[in-house]
Amino acid sequence: xxxxxxxxxxxxxxxxxxxxxxxxxxxxxxxxxxxxxxxxxxxxxxxxxxxxxxxxxxxxxxxxxxxxxxxxxxxxxxxxxxxxxxxxxxxxxxxxxxxxxxxxxxxxxxxxxxxxxxxxxxxxxxxxxxxxxxxxxxxxxxxxxxxxxxxxxxxxxxxxxxxxxxxxxxxxxxxxxxxxxxxxxxxxxxxxxxxxxxxxxxxxxxxxxxxxxxxxxxxxxxxxxxxxxxxxxxxxxxxxxxxxxxxxxxxxxxxxxxxxxxxxxxxxxxxxxxxxxxxxxxxxxxxx
Amino acid sequence: xxxxxxxxxxxxxxxxxxxxxxxxxxxxxxxxxxxxxxxxxxxxxxxxxxxxxxxxxxxxxxxxxxxxxxxxxxxxxxxxxxxxxxxxxxxxxxxxxxxxxxxxxxxxxxxxxxxxxxxxxxxxxxxxxxxxxxxxxxxxxxxxxxxxxxxxxxxxxxxxxxxxxxxxxxxxxxxxxxxxxxxxxxxxxxxxxxxxxxxxxxxxxxxxxxxxxxxxxxxxxxxxxxxxxxxxxxxxxxxxxxxxxxx
Numbered sequence: 001x002x003x004x005x006x007x008x009x010x011x012x013x014x015x016x017x018x019x020x021x022x023x024x025x026x027x028x029x030x031x032x033x034x035x036x037x038x039x040x041x042x043x044x045x046x047x048x049x050x051x052x053x054x055x056x057x058x059x060x061x062x063x064x065x066x067x068x069x070x071x072x073x074x075x076x077x078x079x080x081x082x083x084x085x086x087x088x089x090x091x092x093x094x095x096x097x098x099x100x101x102x103x104x105x106x107x108x109x110x111x112x113x114x115x116x117x118x119x120x121x122x123x124x125x126x127x128x129x130x131x132x133x134x135x136x137x138x139x140x141x142x143x144x145x146x147x148x149x150x151x152x153x154x155x156x157x158x159x160x161x162x163x164x165x166x167x168x169x170x171x172x173x174x175x176x177x178x179x180x181x182x183x184x185x186x187x188x189x190x191x192x193x194x195x196x197x198x199x200x201x202x203x204x205x206x207x208x209x210x211x212x213x214x215x216x217x218x219x220x221x222x223x224x225x226x227x228x229x230x231x232x233x234x235x236x237x238x239x240x241x242x243x244x245x246x247x248x249x250x251x252x253x254x255x256x257x258x259x260x261x262x263x264x265x266x267x268x269x270x271x272x273x274x275x276x277x278x279x280x281x282x283x284x285x286x287x288x
Numbered sequence: 289x290x291x292x293x294x295x296x297x298x299x300x301x302x303x304x305x306x307x308x309x310x311x312x313x314x315x316x317x318x319x320x321x322x323x324x325x326x327x328x329x330x331x332x333x334x335x336x337x338x339x340x341x342x343x344x345x346x347x348x349x350x351x352x353x354x355x356x357x358x359x360x361x362x363x364x365x366x367x368x369x370x371x372x373x374x375x376x377x378x379x380x381x382x383x384x385x386x387x388x389x390x391x392x393x394x395x396x397x398x399x400x401x402x403x404x405x406x407x408x409x410x411x412x413x414x415x416x417x418x419x420x421x422x423x424x425x426x427x428x429x430x431x432x433x434x435x436x437x438x439x440x441x442x443x444x445x446x447x448x449x450x451x452x453x454x455x456x457x458x459x460x461x462x463x464x465x466x467x468x469x470x471x472x473x474x475x476x477x478x479x480x481x482x483x484x485x486x487x488x489x490x491x492x493x494x495x496x497x498x499x500x501x502x503x504x505x506x507x508x509x510x511x512x513x514x515x516x517x518x519x520x521x522x523x524x525x526x527x528x529x530x531x532x533x534x535x
Contacts, residue, residue, distance in 0.1 A: 157338050158376035161369070163362045163393040249299075 045247075045265070052167055052243045053235070056175045059168040066173050073177035081138045081185055088134055089189040092126070093196035101205045111205050115212030118197055123218060123226040124281075127190040129274050132233035135182055136266035140241035143174055144262030147245025148255040156246070171242040175235065182234030183227070221285035229277045236269040289314055290335060290446065290480075295344035297330055304330050306502030307344070314445075317472050317479045319489050321524070322499035323533065328482040329373070331499065332448045335480075336368050337361035366394050368446040369439035373454060375431040377423035377438075383410065384419040387438045394442055409437040413467070429460030436467060447471065449481040453488050461485070465492050486525065490514075498524065500533070 097118065104111055147170055150156050156166050201207035241262035248258035290312040297305040304327040312318050320328045333339040334346050337356060345354045353364055369390075377386045388406035391397055397405070410416045413433040423431055432452060439447055449468060453461035465488050471477040472494075483489060489496060490510050497507040498521060506513065506521050513521060523531030 153374050153376065154372045155376045155378065157333070157370075158372055158378075160338060160358070161336065161365050162390045163365065164389075165358075 048247065049240055049243050052171065052246070053239045055167040056171050056239055059165065059172045060176060063168065065176070069173040070176050073173050074181050076142070077135070077139050077177055077181040078185065080142060081135055084138050085131060085134055085185055085189050086192055089130065089193040090196040092130060093193035094200045097197035097200045098204060101201060105205065111201065111207045112211055114201055114207060115198065116214035116217045119194060119215060120218050120222045122190050122193055124222040127186050127193060128226055128229040128233060129270060131186040131189040132182060132230070132237065132270045133267055135185060136237050136270055137263055140237050140262040140266040141259045143238055143241040144245040144258045145255055147242055148248030148258035151246060151248045152251055152254055166246060171238060174238040174242060178238035179231060179234040182237065183230050186230045221281070225277065225281035225285065228281070229274060232273045232277055233270050236273055237266045240266045240269050289349060291347040292331065292334065293345045293347065295331065295334060295341045297327070297339065298342055303502060308499070308502070308504055310497055310504055310507065312478060312480055314478050315472060315476045316494040317468060317481065317492055319481045319483055319493040319496045320499060321484055321489060321496055324484070326499050327502060328499055329450050332450065332480055332482055335448065336365050336370055362394070366442050367444055368448065369442065369444040370448040371435050371439045371450065371452055373450045375435040377431055377434055379423055382420050382422055383415060383434050386423065386434060387441055390438060390441050406441060409441050410434070412440065413437045429456050432456065432460070432464060436464070444477065446478045446480070449479060451482055453483065453485045461488065468492055
């Protein structure tokens with residue numbers, strides 16, 4: 001029966017059919033490979049990031065720290081981001097208050113709650129995420145480029161040859177500095193954005209400064225969620241960017257890929273963490 | 289003795305090593321030669337765990353070290369030092385601190401003691417008077433000397449040199465060649481030298497292994513290489529662009 005079936009099949013389709021059948025498994029394999037390769041890449045990258053995070057936390061609490069390098073990294077992170085954050089957050093504050101002020105003017109004309117509503121929004125949402133995205137862009141690239149260059153010039157291999165754990169030596173100082181400086185920069189960015197908004201409200205809508213400066217709607221929950229998000233972002237950016245640097249390969253092209261991966265992956269991590277922490281925050285501290 | 293047994297290594301779609309088997313006898317100088325990008329450095333990095341094989345085994349003095357963890361490799365790296373192609377000195381450290389680093393990390397000695405030992409190693413390569421200067425102040429030859437001093441700090445039994453004379457002027461290259469020879473003759477250190485510098489190869493090597501298309505093409509004495517009638521070997525020695533070797 002099998003033989004007959006095989007004969008019929010070959011008789012009806014001819015040599016082209018046989019070729020097609022022979023090609024089919026390789027085509028399926030190609031399709032599976034083209035779907036599987038990116039999935040495998042994402043899963044392995046996520047796995048590597050979590051492994052690096054685990055090692056960073058472990059070495060943060062164990063062994064001697066390079067405190068001089070932590071201070072240097074604090075300076076680097078702050079110095080690299082300060083002007084960028086000041087300009088972006090000031091413009092963001094002006095745009096948000098100007099646009100919302102136009103709507104308020106059209107609907108109620110009552111500007112008395114403008115500052116009171118704006119501040120919790122800044123603390124809980126805008127400052128942490130916008131600030132962190134800017135730090136991811138500005139600082140993440142620097143971390144990935146620096147570590148990536150060390151990888152492609154074999155300096156990381158030299159560290160390993162000298163019984164030095166690369167995560168402990170390179171990422172832990174940036175991890176500690178990242179947590180501290182992200183918090184400092186986000187608090188600073190909140191202040192800049194709020195003051196820029198206050199100035200805009202005063203100039204365009206004649207809102208008195210003391211009316212805008214109203215913290216009555218800020219709850220402890222807003223502060224807690226804002227700080228939690230900021231700490232999570234501060235941990236994620238150096239780990240994700242550092243891991244991108246450690247995964248660099250080849251020459252300068254590899255360093256380029258590492259910096260791109262650092263920005264993309266850090267930004268994704270910030271957005272996802274914002275969603276998770278924000279969601280948990282809403283469940284634990286409902287707004288109503 | 290070092291044994292690489294049927295080592296396979298792939299990077300993405302590129303199969304770099306296709307079943308390399310090689311034995312390195314104690315106290316001898318083995319040169320691994322071949323075209324750029326053929327996998328010479330890849331092969332030697334398997335010995336110290338900087339790379340792991342996809343398949344195959346690595347033995348060090350009869351012990352299978354293939355599946356060692358990163359921490360288990362620390363004592364292996366103490367016995368097998370490596371001088372990297374770009375010297376890989378840390379720019380933020382003085383020459384003395386660069387050389388003291390492995391002593392502090394592997395032997396866990398105090399800074400003062402580690403520095404004293406490091407100064408002694410710098411004296412071996414004639415750099416003791418420059419100990420407090422930074423790597424950026426020196427050219428490739430001097431940096432390579434310091435890298436060799438750093439590799440010797442732990443009195444290793446095996447030293448891997450990755451293209452030690454590439455980019456050096458002829459005098460510096462000769463000095464490095466002589467140091468490799470002296471290490472073997474005076475201290476009995478086993479050296480594995482990755483190189484395509486013909487002058488070094490024929491003046492220093494006890495044995496030569498040629499890597500071609502992921503496999504060992506020829507493994508023998510320098511004399512055996514000179515006499516080889518293999519057209520691939522002959523093309524490599526003559527440096528001719530015409531021949532069977534794909535460029």
